[in-house]
Amino acid sequence: MHRIYRMTFASVYPLYVAKAERKGRTQAEVDEIIEWLTGFGPAALQQQLDAETTFEQFFDAARLNPNAGLITGVVCGVKVQEIEDPLMQKIRYLDKLVDELAKGKTMEKILRTA
Incomplete structure (x- = not known):
């Protein structure tokens, strides 16, 4: 593990x-990125933070966005679309989305709506 x-x-x-x-x-x-990926709105996200859930518990409780498979690219030298472990892939999806935000991409592109 x-x-x-x-x-x-x-x-x-x-x-x-x-x-x-x-x-x-x-x-x-x-927070918008997290909500898009996991389905956790503001109250649910705060609840996860307050409960200090592990990443495993966090993603177990999440409803992964059906478009998450559209997230591609490299995080930590690994292509996210090629990660075989489902939990690690979800974690890297989130990392990739935050990276895209920090690199200045528009929210429409980050959320795969454009």
Whole structure:
């Protein structure tokens, strides 16, 4: 089992927000990405953060967006579309979306609506 599976989502969430904010993006945009990918609206996301769920628990409770398979590209030197472990792939999907946000992509492109 990968170490990240046991890490709390709450411990990594501020890092996602900080990465976005360093590039002029907002916490609201990070939250929108998380909602798109997982189905967690603001209250559900806060509940996950307060409960300090692990990444494994976080994604077990999530309803993965049916368009998540459209997320492609490289994170940590690995193509996300080729990751065989379903949980690791979901984690890397989120990493990739936050990377795209930090790189200045539009929300429409990040959320695969354009």
